[in-house]
Amino acid sequence: MRGESKRRFKDQLYEQLARVGKALASPHRLELLDLLAQSARTVEELVAESGLPLATVSQHLQILRAAHLVEGRRQGRHQRYRLASGEVVRLWLALRRVGEAHLAELGQLVSTWLPERQRLPALSIEAALERLQGGRALLLDVRPRDEYLSAHLPGARSLPVSELEGRLSELPRDYEIIAYCRGPYCLFADEAVALLQAHGFRAWRLEVGVPEWRERGLPVVQERSSSPWQL
Known part of the structure; x- marks a missing residue:
């Protein structure tokens, strides 16, 4: 692979990986991932748990879905979501551990x-x-x-x-x-x-x-x- 082609490959590679990072870059979406790590839920159940408006939850779920972090299907009148795989659960846990290890503010929040x-x-x-x-x-x-x-x-x-x-x-x-x-x-x-x-x-x-x-x-x-x- 020539230098120019290699550069294009790397640019596109990291652009794809950045989709995951962008999907995680919201406290509300992290909360939704945390809830879905417990069990699959309908949009309405996520609204009740998170306290967010229905439209906001739906928008965040679509962003997570576009990054292939969650999956959804219709059950009757409701749309039900789950995490796309066990790897997504491990990603969420790893993100939390990195925060605990490197962000003193997390410990301060718990103490406060x-x-x-x-x-x-x-x-x-x-x-x-x-x-x-x-x-x-x-x-x-x-x-x-x-x-x-x-x-x-x-x-x-x-x-x-x-x-x-x-x-x-x-x-x-x-x-x-x-x-x-x-x-x-x-x-x-x-x-x-x-x-x-x-x-x-x-x-x-x-x-x-x-x-x-x-x-x-x-x-x-x-x-x-x-x-x-x-x-």
Whole structure:
């Protein structure tokens, strides 16, 4: 390949890769990716979760779709979206880790907005597995039930945080409870652990969610595995 042809090749190569970077260059689109990493969702469900207007969500999804980061199909009257592959999940997790490693502002945000987190005991994957293997710990998925059905940790029980206070009597008092949600920046597990502790339970917050668990090569359960629209 001649020098001029090589230059054109490189220019076009990086132009294509830049499409991914441009698609990621929006805080709203990153939030949508984070939500879709939990489960496939309709546009209306993404509107409800993100608080963004319908037209804005639709526009962001089209940008993500043009970069082949998400896929969509119509189900009845609704358009349902999912991440295009597990590689997109790993891209999102890698982007977040780079931010955590190089942006001190992220740590400052957590300290400023989540000061109470310092009081909530947290477990790493290894520490959680050790407790679970000991047979005296209960794993609690406190996300919305649709996300649990999409994929959850083996042995986890679904109890959305919105229902937790009214169903405390269903939980065994002689077990430690490990609550997890969507990942390190989700607050459902924080709320669950604080509530459980206030009612005398021994409770922990798992530091990660399903995407991070799966990234480690650990198994997950998909109760909707028959659907090609669950990653």
